[in-house]
Amino acid sequence: MLGLTERPRGLRYPLEGDRSEQHEETPTLLELAPWEKAVFPLHIxxxxxxSWTGRFLRPMAPVTGTETVPLRGARFSVPSTGPDEVAILDIPVRAPGWPGVYRQQFKMVDSEGTFCFPGLTPSALR
Structure with a gap:
């Protein structure tokens, strides 16, 4: 799994009927000036x-090797989300100091840090 800094752990997941997908309203690109800070609306x-309760998105090592969100201990709370509902998370981002296209990877975890979808690749923040 490209971008993971550790192997998924735990036998609790995946749960029966537990699925997620990136929603079509997530922007495909966010154009920023070097070092500019902004908020990226991630729709899942x-x-x-x-239902999802007590879940978080945790940034993983990005494909490019350049972080766009804080990595040390950062996690973003996923609001309680029922079946067929869309969770919207406002992720703070900062552009690197040089031009380019960068992606940040995320994995959904529970309150203990266990991966909720251990066999799937991280959703991408572009």
Whole structure:
């Protein structure tokens, strides 16, 4: 799994009927000047049959090797989200100091830091 700094752990997940997908309203690109700070609206659809409660998005090592969000201990709370609902997270980002296209990877975790979807690649922040 490209971008993961550790192996998924725990036997609790995936849960029966637990699914997610990046929603089409997530921007495909956010254009920023070097070092500019902004907020990226990440939309995630609960496409499963169960509700999400007590979940977080945790940034993983990016594909490019350049962080666009804080990595040390950062996690972003996913609001309680029922089946077929869309969770919107406002992720603070900062552009690197040089031009380019960068992506940040995320994995959904529970309150203990266990990966909720251990077999799937991280969703991408572009």
């Amino acid at each position: 659809r609960n496409s499963g049959s169960g």
